[in-house]
């Protein structure tokens with residue numbers, strides 16, 4: 001049986017061109033954001049961000065935490081879904097929802113909490129949209145003995161009370177963002193007391209907080225290289241599991257918020273292809289929401305990571321740091337940019353991008369739920385839409401194929417969203 | 426360019442803190458190669474110190490950057506490398522840059538060539554050969570291994586690994602590990618390393634890890650800003666000593 005990998009995979013050494021490095025603001029006299037990085041992140045993570053090596057050892061304690069939290073996660077074949085779709089494609093789901101918070105997010109949260117604690121950090125601060133990331137950091141902080149503050153976008157704070165309760169149960173503090181606590185928060189509240197918040201604003205609030213406190217570091221949920229690095233446990237496991245099943249994926253599908261679950265499942269396969277070790281024909285599809293269509297309509301250019309521009313600029317597909325997305329239910333897909341690694345892969349046509357309306361996503365999710373009993377997170381539901389579309393293509397051509405879905409999370413704490421989309425009966 | 430271990434000193438053309446006599450003293454104190462930065466307002470990978478130096482230089486020339494190219498000849502050093510962003514040079518016209526400067530330098534180094542314009546490497550190679558210049562390449566730590574192997578096959582005078590994200594800003598990156606990885610890929614091709622080098626101790630560690638040369642820039646400019654020209658000469662001397670020990 002497939003075990004947990006002992007190393008994370010860094011795709012950067014295998015890419016076809018160098019990953020564009022982060023940059024400071026363009027104006028010559030602007031304050032350096034790159035200089036701030038060591039105050040924000042544990043040293044080990046900055047080191048991983050810049051490593052030239054292909055493989056990074058997983059520390060024993062993180063490995064053990066992975067085991068406790070349910071790794072390796074199951075790879076399941078969704079035969080009933082295949083049958084109702086009338087497709088000859090085989091559909092596999094890598095179950096990243098099977099852990100205490102219900103998404104892939106703990107894969108990097110426990111690693112970040114571990115390195116922080118190793119370096120004497122006492123508290124982690126972070127942002128959350130859907131609440132999945134906040135829950136994962138709250139959990140990881142509890143496991144590693146750290147305190148934790150989560151800035152939760154106001155729209156989610158109001159619509160996902162049980163996510164908040166979960167974080168509070170882990171012992172974290174949860175703050176609605178924009179908040180009165182930070183300069184940037186006060187600025188946005190002044191412009192609109194009912195401001196729904198955004199990931200960009202919540203990140204700025206978190207960063208501002210970290211810079212003003214001792215022994216506090218920032219935990220980042222996606223986008224940065226090291227978050228994607230940690231998530232490669234998903235793809236490394238899935239690759240072995242598929243080998244055991246005796247199948248190779250023809251299509252790999254994941255939803256793209258910041259790009260971490262998608263990168264996590266896809267990069268080990270893409271790396272094999274780039275090294276000429278197989279998977280030449282495998283198509284890799286990243287799925288976003290039409291509410292934040294960065295990959296399908298955004299610019300590939302340097303942009304700030306957060307709304308206030310406290311962090312460096314990254315080269316990524318983006319809609320501008322001031323982009324205020326509609327309050328879609330898949331809060332994890334509302335971000336204005338995405339991982340520079342995933343962006344480069346898209347630019348180089350190594351992956352495809354697709355976008356769906358949330359109505360389609362929830363309809364697809366319910367189709368899945370009603371035969372398999374799996375209720376995907378709203379983010380994951382977007383990926384399910386693409387699975388159905390691909391399965392339909394196989395049905396029309398009557399070809400065989402293998403589809404691998406990253407089932408990034410469950411929707412059991414997103415039931416208000418589902419309520420809105422249940423068909424009236 | 427001569428091979429063997431070399432100490433490279435970076436200064437910005439047109440920065441009025443950088444006097445030709447001072448450069449002579451650097452050369453006498455162990456500097457092997459002078460790296461002359463043609464300042465551009467688009468300082469992609471430059472940290473605060475070099476950005477301030479660029480700002481001073483741009484004030485001096487009142488924005489007429491190409492005039493600074495002619496200053497290359499004023500600096501008396503046996504080996505000189507011109508350093509500027511490809512984006513800027515391509516806008517000005519590559520030929521313009523080469524025709525003004527080639528006679529006075531051994532090589533032109535574009536830090537953004539492989540990152541933003543990998544498809545124009547052939548153009549760089551052709552232009553350098555036409556003017557009888559040697560090739561030099563800059564790579565970040567996030568460089569694909571295959572690309573390192575490819576540029577190594579072009580027989581460059583050296584490959585320059587930027588150890589940090591931007592010049593002069595030290596980050597907790599394990600430089601020795603990255604030096605080892607890139608050196609293994611380069612084989613016989615000389616590897617020089619830079620970004621935030623400021624102590625003899627660093628130089629010893631980087632050389633032990635496989636670096637054939639070290640670049641120092643921000644540390645010197647900072648001393649010049651503080652009016653400590655004497656200390657900057659001393660720094661050059663101590664870095665060179667560390668390299669040979």
Ligand SMILES: Cc1ncc(COP(=O)(O)O)c(C=O)c1O
Nearest residue numbers: 132222257258259260261332409
């Ligand atoms: C279940 C789930 N899937 C996907 C995402 C999107 O993030 P990423 O693209 O980093 O995987 C989120 C983010 O909150 C999420 O909670």
